[in-house]
Amino acid sequence: MKSTLLKNCQILVEGKLEKRHLFLEDHKIAHISEEIIAADKVVDIKGKIVIPGLIDSHVHFREPGLTQKEDLESGSRAAVKGGITTVMDMPNTIPAMITVERLEEKRKLAKGMLCNYGFHFGSSLGNIEEIKRVKNVPSVKIYMDNTTGDLRMTDMDAIGHVVEQAAFCTFHAERDNLEKAIEIVTDLKKKMYACHVSLASEVALIKKNKNRVFMEVCPHHLFLTEADNERLEMLQHVKPSLKKQSDQDALWSAIGSGLVDTICSDHAPHLREEKMEKVMFGYPGVETMLPLLLDAVNNGRLSLTKVVELTSTNAAKIFGLKTKGKIEDGYDADLTVISMELTRVVKAENLVSKSGWSPFEGKALKGWPIATYVGGTLVYDGEFHEHPGKEITIERPKERVKEAVVEEEVDEKVPEEESSDVQEDAEEQVEETEEEKAPEGEKNVGELNEQENSTGTQ
Numbered sequence: 001m002k003s004t005l006l007k008n009c010q011i012l013v014e015g016k017l018e019k020r021h022l023f024l025e026d027h028k029i030a031h032i033s034e035e036i037i038a039a040d041k042v043v044d045i046k047g048k049i050v051i052p053g054l055i056d057s058h059v060h061f062r063e064p065g066l067t068q069k070e071d072l073e074s075g076s077r078a079a080v081k082g083g084i085t086t087v088m089d090m091p092n093t094i095p096a097m098i099t100v101e102r103l104e105e106k107r108k109l110a111k112g113m114l115c116n117y118g119f120h121f122g123s124s125l126g127n128i129e130e131i132k133r134v135k136n137v138p139s140v141k142i143y144m145d146n147t148t149g150d151l152r153m154t155d156m157d158a159i160g161h162v163v164e165q166a167a168f169c170t171f172h173a174e175r176d177n178l179e180k181a182i183e184i185v186t187d188l189k190k191k192m193y194a195c196h197v198s199l200a201s202e203v204a205l206i207k208k209n210k211n212r213v214f215m216e217v218c219p220h221h222l223f224l225t226e227a228d229n230e231r232l233e234m235l236q237h238v239k240p241s242l243k244k245q246s247d248q249d250a251l252w253s254a255i256g257s258g259l260v261d262t263i264c265s266d267h268a269p270h271l272r273e274e275k276m277e278k279v280m281f282g283y284p285g286v287e288t289m290l291p292l293l294l295d296a297v298n299n300g301r302l303s304l305t306k307v308v309e310l311t312s313t314n315a316a317k318i319f320g321l322k323t324k325g326k327i328e329d330g331y332d333a334d335l336t337v338i339s340m341e342l343t344r345v346v347k348a349e350n351l352v353s354k355s356g357w358s359p360f361e362g363k364a365l366k367g368w369p370i371a372t373y374v375g376g377t378l379v380y381d382g383e384f385h386e387h388p389g390k391e392i393t394i395e396r397p398k399e400r401v402k403e404a405v406v407e408e409e410v411d412e413k414v415p416e417e418e419s420s421d422v423q424e425d426a427e428e429q430v431e432e433t434e435e436e437k438a439p440e441g442e443k444n445v446g447e448l449n450e451q452e453n454s455t456g457t458q
């Protein structure tokens with residue numbers, strides 16, 4: 001591959017913006033230079049800021065099965081337009097990703113994506129053997145709440161069995177279910193990833209159990225509240241639902257105190273017509289996440305350094321992407337060029353997701369991604385270019401999670417170290433102690449199909 005020099009970039013160096021030139025070679029950031037050096041191709045970034053490409057570990061790109069809403073290619077277009085260079089797609093497609101065979105099929109469908117990708121694996125009653133066999137997935141997703149047909153699991157023993165066998169689990173667990181999930185992972189001395197935390201009470205629970213829980217929040221819970229429901233009418237439906245101002249305030253203070261690990265879009269597209277017709281849960285989000293956050297930086301709500309940490313660096317650590325999430329020598333050249341000065345209004349006609357709408361339509365945002373590089377290749381700069389997306393490689397550390405030292409004092413600020421110490425998920429060899437249940441996955445899928453058609457999942 002030819003070398004490229006991105007000259008006159010501003011990058012964050014220990015929290016401060018400094019001028020550097022990025023020499024890219026063989027899909028990597030080969031060298032960060034203060035001097036201009038020779039390269040096969042030179043691109044002048046003209047003093048714009050370059051940040052690590054965003055890693056969105058929670059998207060639903062709807063393929064296979066629901067490709068009228070989105071597909072892997074269209075979702076990846078929307079992602080790179082939003083400055084996202086890696087996505088991790090959820091398993092509640094049709095059919096659901098609960099067998100290794102289906103995952104292999106999905107991997108074939110992913111060829112031609114513009115961004116990098118990984119696929120979370122699903123859990124259901126009866127697929128424990130598949131969970132043991134599956135390779136290179138960022139997590140096994142456990143649905144404890146009521147959105148996704150037969151992927152929902154309510155039997156605590158069965159959930160415990162999945163947690164035991166999986167290298168790492170992400171959870172959709174709201175309210176009491178979050179408490180139950182934490183109990184399970186604590187008993188098994190594991191860590192968990194709590195998706196889309198939205199309530200002040202959930203924040204408080206995580207604060208008490210921070211050593212066991214990685215916390216994800218979503219832009220719509222940070223920038224919308226239940227006061228927006230009236231305006232959004234039928235478009236309002238999302239899981240978890242929009243919450244009160246006091247809940248939103250708790251999420252922002254959790255960001256401030258270092259309790260939040262990641263901000264992810266939970267991009268869950270449905271067509272506007274579909275949502276207007278009947279209750280369907282989910283918002284598209286990959287195109288608006290970074291602009292919303294950059295606008296918040298411009299408004300002094302958080303720092304750009306914090307945005308990078310929450311949208312890229314931490315996800316790379318949590319999910320074991322060793323060469324992503326930072327602009328450093330030897331890291332992958334997944335890069336997003338941003339303009340902090342550009343103001344644009346979110347408009348449906350400018351969105352490239354098949355869903356074609358946004359809950360943020362009409363909102364003027366200052367701060368937008370303007371160009372995106374994936375593995376050193378320009379994929380977006382107002383127009384779309386190459387399709388260099390590759391599957392991510394998950395490399396998890398083997399060490400066990402250290403025994404918890406649970407803070408009794410809930411009012412204390414979580415130390416910075418604790419929040420960034422995200423590399424301890426255990427990958428354990430567990431002896432089999434329970435009888436296997438007969439596989440039920442196949443049967444479940446037809447039911448999921450019907451349920452999907454009738455309600456629409458997130």
Ligand SMILES: [Zn+2]
Nearest residue numbers: 090266268458
């Ligand atoms: Zn989701």
